[in-house]
Amino acid sequence: MNLDILKDDAKTEVGSYFVTNYPPYSAWKSEHIPAAEAVLNAQPSARPDSNGSAAPLGLYLHIPFCRKRCKFCYYRVYTGKNSSDVERYLAALAKEIELYAQEACFQGREFDFVYFGGGTPSFISAEQLHRLIERINEHWSWSNAREVTFECEPGTLRKKKLQAIRDIGVTRLSIGIEHFDDEILESNGRAHQSPEIIRAYEWAREIGFDQINLDLIAGMVGDTDAKWKATVEKTLEMEPDFLTIYQMELPQNTEYSRQAKGSGGTSPVADWATKRGWINYAFELFESAGYVVSSANTIVKAVKDSDFYYRSALWRGADMVGTGVASFSHVSGVHYQNADSWEGYLGPIENGSLPLSRALPTTDHQALIRELILQLKEGQLDAAYFDKKFGVDILQEFKQEFGSLEEEGFALLRDGGVELTRAGMLCVDGLLPRFFEPQFREMQ
Numbered sequence: 001m002n003l004d005i006l007k008d009d010a011k012t013e014v015g016s017y018f019v020t021n022y023p024p025y026s027a028w029k030s031e032h033i034p035a036a037e038a039v040l041n042a043q044p045s046a047r048p049d050s051n052g053s054a055a056p057l058g059l060y061l062h063i064p065f066c067r068k069r070c071k072f073c074y075y076r077v078y079t080g081k082n083s084s085d086v087e088r089y090l091a092a093l094a095k096e097i098e099l100y101a102q103e104a105c106f107q108g109r110e111f112d113f114v115y116f117g118g119g120t121p122s123f124i125s126a127e128q129l130h131r132l133i134e135r136i137n138e139h140w141s142w143s144n145a146r147e148v149t150f151e152c153e154p155g156t157l158r159k160k161k162l163q164a165i166r167d168i169g170v171t172r173l174s175i176g177i178e179h180f181d182d183e184i185l186e187s188n189g190r191a192h193q194s195p196e197i198i199r200a201y202e203w204a205r206e207i208g209f210d211q212i213n214l215d216l217i218a219g220m221v222g223d224t225d226a227k228w229k230a231t232v233e234k235t236l237e238m239e240p241d242f243l244t245i246y247q248m249e250l251p252q253n254t255e256y257s258r259q260a261k262g263s264g265g266t267s268p269v270a271d272w273a274t275k276r277g278w279i280n281y282a283f284e285l286f287e288s289a290g291y292v293v294s295s296a297n298t299i300v301k302a303v304k305d306s307d308f309y310y311r312s313a314l315w316r317g318a319d320m321v322g323t324g325v326a327s328f329s330h331v332s333g334v335h336y337q338n339a340d341s342w343e344g345y346l347g348p349i350e351n352g353s354l355p356l357s358r359a360l361p362t363t364d365h366q367a368l369i370r371e372l373i374l375q376l377k378e379g380q381l382d383a384a385y386f387d388k389k390f391g392v393d394i395l396q397e398f399k400q401e402f403g404s405l406e407e408e409g410f411a412l413l414r415d416g417g418v419e420l421t422r423a424g425m426l427c428v429d430g431l432l433p434r435f436f437e438p439q440f441r442e443m444q
């Protein structure tokens with residue numbers, strides 16, 4: 001595959017990030033919190049799906065604990081909390097869900113999908129996990145959820161814990177393996193080594209999870225062509241149901257970003273062209289084994305229908321209640337975020353109120369742009385979907401933007417929509433700001 005149009009020499013600068021939402025987070029403000037409170041206290045009003053059915057509802061639970069902080073990680077995580085801190089946090093998480101269960105917006109609604117993310121959900125013990133679920137079930141159950149995902153760091157897994165994770169109804173286990181080279185894992189600050197990956201994976205297969213996803217990162221510090229290829233080949237041998245490959249980003253608050261700023265800004269991470277080449281290598285190897293590329297950073301086994309349901313729902317305007325420190329929510333067209341400090345999160349909940357810190361109500365046009373840019377990351381857009389849902393012909397409305405993508409070799413305009421080329425898929429995040437309203441083009 002010819003990827004010459006991607007042969008720039010752009011470095012991975014500090015401050016790089018993926019597009020995960022719209023309008024960007026820095027436009028969310030505390031003065032809009034009343035808009036979030038108002039939608040929670042009213043009947044649900046998310047726009048129905050293009051087939052007329054009500055927007056699905058998801059629950060995200062943020063478990064912010066890790067054994068070690070990886071040098072590239074930018075998530076809100078804690079590495080020094082003791083067991084009573086963990087207990088206090090899990091009690092608050094259950095209480096937060098209880099508070100949501102009382103809101104008018106959720107009466108009579110069940111969760112269609114649940115996502116335990118982190119940090120490291122598998123950091124907590126089997127007993128803590130069972131207790132958390134018992135507490136939550138007193139107020140809200142997810143027994144009818146189509147998909148329950150649980151993120152794990154391999155070194156935290158034991159067979160008993162995996163069995164507990166299965167027993168609470170997890171359908172997809174997501175394991176952060178990142179790389180198979182032990183020197184690279186060690187020097188990037190990962191807490192696990194390769195034998196723990198294999199051991200955890202074998203246990204998970206024995207226990208029989210419906211689906212297993214593996215995460216890799218293209219661009220860990222110290223990586224080389226040979227080491228990356230060996231990692232991808234080893235990962236394919238494991239026959240995961242899903243593979244997620246992140247291109248290493250360097251947001252402001254990582255250990256590597258601090259080191260880079262201290263050394264005059266020299267980035268320790270491979271440049272973008274190298275990382276894209278590595279991802280393309282993985283895409284091609286997995287495709288030759290019958291897998292399907294289902295978005296800019298995901299590969300699924302054989303059938304696209306078995307794709308990541310939570311992502312598909314979120315990128316089509318689902319409501320999602322995000323619980324835990326710093327979590328993001330989207331309800332009835334309003335974005336909001338929880339407080340991002342330990343006491344800022346726990347304090348309000350322990351006093352019986354939600355710990356909201358900033359929000360942004362979205363306009364109809366912003367909701368359209370949001371779905372358009374997120375779905376573009378899946379590699380294609382169906383114009384009929386947008387016509388039915390928003391009453392807008394996106395091929396006309398964004399004629400100039402799609403035209404520029406085609407001219408640059410990143411997209412093909414089809415009769416009923418748009419398809420990204422492989423080059424477009426590999427650099428999609430950089431292609432999206434052209435669809436933003438002008439005031440948001442420079443924002444993160």
Ligand SMILES: C[S@@+](CC[C@H](N)C(=O)[O-])C[C@H]1O[C@@H](n2cnc3c(N)ncnc32)[C@H](O)[C@@H]1O
Pocket residue numbers: 066072073074075117118119120151152153154175176177178215216217246247248249250251254
């Ligand atoms: C919450 S972690 C997954 C669970 C567990 N904490 C772990 O790391 O094994 C989600 C994923 O984010 C990815 N990630 C973290 N920091 C990243 C960065 N700076 N650039 C790209 N991917 C990153 C890693 O692939 C990681 O597996």
Ligand code: SF4
Pocket residue numbers: 065066067068069070073074075077118119120153176
């Ligand atoms: S990448 Fe995962 S294990 Fe590493 S610090 Fe971030 S959340 Fe924790």
